[in-house]
Amino acid sequence: MKDPVLKTTGVTMKFGGLTAVEKFDIAVEEGTISSLIGPNGAGKTTCFNIITGFYRPTLGSVIFMGRDITGMKPHQVCEAGIARTFQNIRLFAGGTVLQNVMTACWVRQKSPWWSAPLLLPGALREEREMRDKSMELLEAVDLAHLAKEIATGLPYGAQRRLEIARALATQPKFLLLDEPAAGMNPQESSELMDFIRKIREQFKITILLIEHDMKVVMGISEWIRVLDYGALIAEGTPDEIRANPKVIEAYLGKEAAVYVKN
Amino acid sequence: MNSDMFIQHFFNALMLGSLYGLIAIGYTMVYGILRLINFAHGDIFMLGSYFVFFGVTAFHMPWWAAALFSIVATAATGIMVDRVAYRPLREAPRISALISAIGVSFFIENMCLVLFTGVPKPMPRLEALVQVLQFGNIRILPLTLIVPVVSFLLVAGLLWMLYRTKPGLAMRAISKDIETTRLMGVKVNRIIALTFAIGSALAAAAGIMWALRYPQINPFMGVMPGFKAFIAAVFGGIGSVQGAMIGGLILGFMEIMIVAFFPALSGYRDAFAFILLILILFVKPTGLMGEKLEDKI
Amino acid sequence: MKHSTKIILNIALIACFGVFLFWAQGNLDGYKVQILNLIAVNTILALSLNLIYGYTGMFSLGHAGFMAIGAYVCAILILPAAQKEMMYILEPVIWPFSVMHAPFFAAVLAAGLVAALLGLLIALPVLRLGGDYLGIATLGFAEIIRIVFTNITPITNGALGLKGIPAYANLPWNFFWCILTIYVIVKLLSSNFGNCLRAIRDDEVAAKAMGINTFRCKAISFAVGAFFAGVGGALMGSLITTIDPKMFNFQLTFNILMIVVVGGLGSITGSVIGAVVITILLEWLRFVEYTVEIGSFVIPGVPGMRMVIFSLVLLLIILYRREGIIGGYEFSWDDLVKRVNARRGRK
Secondary structure, three states: OOOOOEEEEEEEEEEOOEEEEEEEEEEEOOOOEEEEEOOOOOOHHHHHHHHOOOOOOOEEEEEEOOEEOOOOOHHHHHHHOEEEOOOOOOOOOOOEHHHHHHHHHHHHOOOOHHHOOOOOHHHHHHHHHHHHHHHHHHHHOOOHHHOOOEHHHOOHHHHHHHHHHHHHOOOOOEEEEEOOOOOOOHHHHHHHHHHHHHHHHHHOOEEEEEOOOHHHHHHHOOEEEEEEOOEEEEEEOHHHHHHOHHHHHHHHOHHHHHHHHO | OOHHHHHHHHHHHHHHHHHHHHHHHHHHHHHHHHOOOOOOHHHHHHHHHHHHHHHHHOOOOOHHHHHHHHHHHHHHHHHHHHHHHHHHHOOOOHHHHHHHHHHHHHHHHHHHHHHHOOOOEEOOOOHHHHOOEEEOOEEEOHHHHHHHHHHHHHHHHHHHHHHHOHHHHHHHHHHHOHHHHHHOOOOHHHHHHHHHHHHHHHHHHHHHHHHHHOOEEOOOOOHHHHHHHHHHHHHHOOOOHHHHHHHHHHHHHHHHHHHHHOHHHHHHHHHHHHHHHHHHHHHOOOOOOOOOOOOOO | OOHHHHHHHHHHHHHHHHHHHHHHHHHOOHHHHHHHHHHHHHHHHHHHHHHHHHHOOOOOOOHHHHHHHHHHHHHHHHOOHHHHHHHOOOOOOOOOOOOOOOOHHHHHHHHHHHHHHHHHHHHHHHOOOOHHHHHHHHHHHHHHHHHHHHHOHHHHOHHHOEOOOOOOOOHHHHHHHHHHHHHHHHHHHHOHHHHHHHHHHHOHHHHHHOOOOHHHHHHHHHHHHHHHHHHHHHHHHHHHOOEOHHHHOHHHHHHHHHHHHHHOOOOHHHHHHHHHHHHHHHHHHHHHHOOEEEOOEEEOOOOOHHHHHHHHHHHHHHHHOOOOOOOOOOOOHHHHHHHHHHHHHHO
8 A cells, every 4th residue: 555645643632621633543545535524513624724734733643745744834734735625715805816826826936025026037937927827727627717806706616616726726735625515506516526526637636525415425535534523433435434333323313323224 | 118108109009000990991891892992992081081170160060970970971972982983883894993993082082182272171179089198107198099999899880780780691692792692682782882881981980080180181191091901901801801900900000110119210101011012912812811712714 | 008018108107207296396385395295205104004904904003113213213324423412412322323324315225124124023923913903012012112212312312302304305205215115015016925915814814724924924014014114204204304202103103094094905096195185185284273364364273173184084984985085996007098998989
C-alpha cells in the first residue's frame, strides 16, 4: 500500500469539558474520493477545522504528505496544499467572480505586495498569468461567462461551484468539501457528482467530503468513514457501510437497527 | 508618604472608582445587549451634570428634586438617542452603529457648546456635603464617603432588578440571543430602551455626584471619564455589571495611587487608562469576568 | 479602451490639473489657495483611512496619532537649529533633535516612515482584535501619543508646541504628494494584493482558508495607511506652521472619518470628492462661528455650530445613505466612455 496523503493519529479536540472529537484516526489514500458522514453534531466540521488549522487539536497529530502540519496556521496549511469549502458558503461578498478566484491565487503568487505601484514587469506578467489561469478555472466550472458579476449575486448552485473553483485556485493536492450538495435538488446533486469526479481527474487531487445526501455519498465515495459523538464508529466501502448495524443505529437509533436486522 | 495621606488617597480613589464604575455600567449593559460601544455615554453623563445644574440654578428646585429631574431627563435622553440613532441600524454592520454613536457624541458635545457656551459653569456648593471633616490629621469631605455608599446601593438595586425581576430576565436573555428572545414574545425594543434608560440614569447619578465634587461643568467634561469608564467596563469583562464596578474601582485606585506614589508621572495621568486598555486587550480581551465570544466557522 | 490610451488620458488629466494649479497660484487669493492646499492634504488623509477601514475592514480611530507623529518628525527636521534653540524655553532641546535637519521632501518621507514604523508596532498587539475593539484600542494609542508628546518636552517642546515651521508645503508639493498617494493606493488596490485586502474585509475566515496570511496583510495595510497619514500630518504641519499636541485630538480623526463616510467606504473617487466637499464646507461654515458685521447689523458667531452641523451630516449619511454621497461609484475611463456613448445613443 502507498503512503497515505493525509494521516491523522489520535486527534482529540476538547472544548472546555466537552469532547467534540476523540481519537480520530484516518488515513486517506492519494487520488481517492472519500466521505466523512455522521449525524448532526457528530464533529465532522470540527475534524475539517482541525485538518485545515482553524483549531489546534488538544491531542494527536495531522500528517500531510509526510509532513507534520499539526498546529499550523490555516494559511500555512493551505500553502502546504490543502484547500477547503465551507458548509455555509463563504464567498468574498464584495468581489466579482473573477476576483474571488484571483484572490485564492495569492498563496502561490511570487511578486511581493509592493511590486504593483513600481510597475515591475515581472509582477505585471505574473498578474496577467494569474488572471488567465483564473479564467481557465472558471471555464472548467462553467462560470467564465459570469466572471464580472458580483459573486454573491449568483444562483446557489453556481456559488457552490465558484467556491470549489476558488479552492482549486490555491493549487491544492487535497480538497475538503463541507456539504457540497446541501440545498441542491436531485438533478443538481447528480451534476455535482460528475463535477467532483471531473475535477479529481483534471487536477489530480484527493477529495474528502462531508455530506448528508446519502445518494451523493454512496454514489461518489470509494471509502466512507462514519463519525458519531466525536468518535469513528465504522469505515469501509459504500456497501459495507450500508450493511453496518452500528451505522444504522447511529443514524436511526437502537430500535431501528434491530428492526432493520430482522 | 504617611498613613494619614494614604487614607485620604484611599477614600479619594474609592470615590473616583465608584463614579467610573457607575458610568461603566451603562457601557457594559448596552454592549452586552447590542454589541455596541455607546460612544455618546460619556456625553450622557455630562448632560446629567448640566440638568442638575439647571435644576438648581435656573429652576430653583430643591436639591433632591433637581437630582430626580436630572435622572429622569437624562434617562429620557438616553432612550431618545437609541430611538433616533441606533435603532434604525440594528440590522446594519456593527461598525455603522458605532459611527452613528460617534456622531451622536459630537452632536451632544457641540450642541451643549452652542447652548451653554464653553465657559465652565460653577456648580453651587451643597454645604453639608463639602464641609471638611477632620479625624486626627485626616481631612475628608463627607461627599467622598457618601459617593461610594450611594453607588454601591445603586448597583445592588440594579443587580436585584437583573436577577429577580422579569425585565431583568429579559435583558439577560437578550444578551445571550436577541433573535430567540424576540421569538419568545419579549418586546425586545422596549427592553433595549429600558436598558438605555437604566444606563443613562446611572450615568446621571454619577454626573450629579461628579458635579458636586468637581464643581466646574463644561460640554467636554464627559469625554475623559467616558473613555475611562469604557476601559473599566472592558477591564471588568464587558457585559458584566459586577465586573464594570470592579473595573471602575481598580481604575480609580490605579489613577490616584500612581500619581500619589510617583508624582513625576502625573503628566501621564490620563495615559494610564489607555495603557491599561491595550494591556488587557492584548493579554485577556474578555476582561476579568467576561464570557468568551467566538466566531463560528 | 486600450491600456496605453488610458495612460495618456491620465497624464493629460494630471497636466491639465497642473496648469490649473499654476493658474491658481498666481491668480487666486491666499485664502482660496489655502483651501486648495487643505483639499490636497485631506485627500491624502482620507485615502489612507479608507485603505485601512474601507478596504481592509479595520476600524481604526488612531489617525490623529499618526498625523501627530508625521507633523512632529517633519517639523523637527525642517526647523533651523537656531530657531529650535530659541523656541524651546521650558527645557532646552536635546541632541540629536537640536541639530537634525533635512530637505522638505526627505523630511516628509521620514515623517511617513516613522509613522508607518509606529503603525507596525501598534499593529502587533491590536490587529488580533476585531471591529469596535480595534477602534477603541487605536483611539487609545492616539491618545497615548498625544499625552507622551505633551510630556517629552526636550524633544517636542511640550504643550507649547512648535511655532514658525517653515511653510514649504505649497500647492505643488501638496498636490505632488496627493497624486502620489492616489497613484500608490489605486495601484495597490487594483493588484491582487488589493483583492486580498477586500477578501479579509469581506470574510476573514475564508481568506485564511484560501492561504492568505491575514495578519501580515492587515499589518501591511495598516502600515501603508499610517505612512500616508504621517505624510498628511507632515504637510498639514508645514501648511499651518504651528503645531501642538492639543491639535491632534479625536476631533481631527473625526473629520477624516467623516470625509471617508460621506464619500463612501471603499471608494477612492468618493474619498477625493468627500475631501473636496467637506474641506470647502468646513471652511465655508466657519462664518457661523465668527461674529459677522453687515453695516450696523452684528450677527454674533456661535462656537460649536459648525460641528453640530457636521455631526448631523455624518448621522444623516450613516442612517440614510450608508454607501456615501456618490453611492459607491468608482471613476474609470472605460465607464466614462460608456456613459458618454449611452448619452449619444439616446439622442
